[in-house]
Amino acid sequence: MTSPRICVAVYIVSAYWFTASTSFANPAVAVARSLTNTFAGIRPQDVPGFIGAQLAGAALATALDAWFYQAKAEAVPKTEAVNTGP
Secondary structure: OOOHHHHHHHHHHHHHHHOOOHHHOOHHHHHHHHOOOOOOOOOHHHHHHHHHHHHHHHHHHHHHHHHHHHHHHHHOOOOOOOOOOO
């Protein structure tokens, strides 16, 4: 099974290298792109939408990550700590 972290990294790299938008994965990039007058720029009035979507995606990813790893931690049997000290 492929790790979700690897899947996200592959998606971001692919979006960066193979699209003109470079996926706007960073809010600072969205703001900077609104200040350019190039084919890859975005309209200043669209920046709040990009940043809102980024924040919503970050919140969803955080919630899913917490849920996934909580379920995974609960599936691991609890063991007693072994004292290896003197």
